[in-house]
Every structure is written in structure tokens, then in C-alpha cells.
Amino acid sequence: MKNALLILCFIFFSATTGVAQSPNGIIVKNYKNQKTKFIEEGSKITVKKYGQIFKGTFQLASNEAILVNSDTILISEVQELYSKTAGSNIGGIASTAVGGWAGAGGIIGTAAVLSEGSYAIILIPFTAAIGALGTFGAIKGIQLLSRGKKYKSVKWEYTLKYDKIPK
Structure with missing residues (x-):
């Protein structure tokens, strides 16, 4: 009985440890109704910046920039963001x-x-x-x-969410 209780406690604690870890990504917030969406790091996105289009999976490069494939893009320079979600x-x-x-x-x-x-x-x-x-x-x-859902910088605010950015 003691072993069963110990095993149940171990399963419970190991199942809840993933809840405390929050992934890095982009928080997109609507200016009008304050509705937010979260785009997780590693998702496929398309970014439009000054007429140039960058497609691919993104990673956080710093607290102000993202890395789409091998291109570094400042989050303040993004004009449109397309994200494929379920x-x-x-x-x-x-x-x-x-x-x-x-x-x-x-x-x-x-x-x-x-x-x-x-x-x-x-x-x-x-x-x-x-x-x-x-x-x-x-x-x-x-x-x-x-393409996915379109988030224009005129209607949506982009914020980077990160716990720890890899060097």
C-alpha cells in the first residue's frame, strides 16, 4: 500500500511539472478588444517586413528579435504575421x-x-x-x-514571451 501511494505521488508530481514550464513564443494582442493569441516557438509562420516575405519556423533570437530560418527580424519591424494554427x-x-x-x-x-x-x-x-x-x-x-491567420501590425500588437533565450 505504501509503494502504491508513493508511485501515485510520483506520477502526480511528474505529470504536473510540465504545467509550470511555459514555452517561448509571440503574444499577439488585438488593440480593439484586447484579445490575445499565443504563437509557440517552433511554429511555422510567414512574416512580411518592408515588402520582403520570410517563411519558415521561428526561434527567439533575443528579447527584441526573432529568427525565421536564418534571417533575424526585429519584432518592431514586422508589418504582417501569418500563423498556421489548428x-x-x-x-x-x-x-x-x-x-x-x-x-x-x-x-x-x-x-x-x-x-x-x-x-x-x-x-x-x-x-x-x-x-x-x-x-x-x-x-x-x-x-x-x-498561409494561416493574418495578424497586421495596425490591428495587433506583437510581444515576445521568453523564459530563457538560448545563446
Whole structure:
């Protein structure tokens, strides 16, 4: 019984030690509603800085700079930041699927209305609009899947969070 209690205590303490360790990364905070997102170090990001685009996994270089592949970028110089997260992947898949179905339905509906003739022609603007909106949704979903969520420096504040930066 004593050994079982000792083993349970060991498992409990070893399971909770990971909670105390917080990873390094970028905290992105919205100026308007103070909503925050955390991008963990080692995540795939795309950074836009003065028209140049840097893609890859990022590491913290110092308390003011990040390292994307082999390029050092000051966090104050970042204009746009794209991050791929699980939420952006799910949203991209859902938007692509719903947009694809709506786009196809709008195109098929427009073809059906054109072939029907007579008063059904009144429905052309509605079916064409459904097709256009669905296609637009599918395009935005594909963009979200390929790039990730967009954080512009005009709307979001970037802060580096680090416990210890490797030398």
C-alpha cells in the first residue's frame, strides 16, 4: 500500500511539472478588444517586413528579435504575421467545403434557370450571387489553409514571451 501511494505521488508530481514550464513564443494582442493569441516557438509562420516575405519556423533570437530560418527580424519591424494554427486549418477546411458546395450549387442553379426559361429567369441574380459568394468563400478557405491567420501590425500588437533565450 505504501509503494502504491508513493508511485501515485510520483506520477502526480511528474505529470504536473510540465504545467509550470511555459514555452517561448509571440503574444499577439488585438488593440480593439484586447484579445490575445499565443504563437509557440517552433511554429511555422510567414512574416512580411518592408515588402520582403520570410517563411519558415521561428526561434527567439533575443528579447527584441526573432529568427525565421536564418534571417533575424526585429519584432518592431514586422508589418504582417501569418500563423498556421489548428483553428485556421479547421476554418480553412470548413470555408473551402461550404464555399465549394455553394459555388457549385450556384453555378448549377444558374444553368438550370437558364435552361428553364420563362419566369425562372428572375432567379438568375440570386443563383449567380450564390455561386459568386461560394467561390469567394472557397478561395478564402484555401488562402487560410495555405498561409494561416493574418495578424497586421495596425490591428495587433506583437510581444515576445521568453523564459530563457538560448545563446
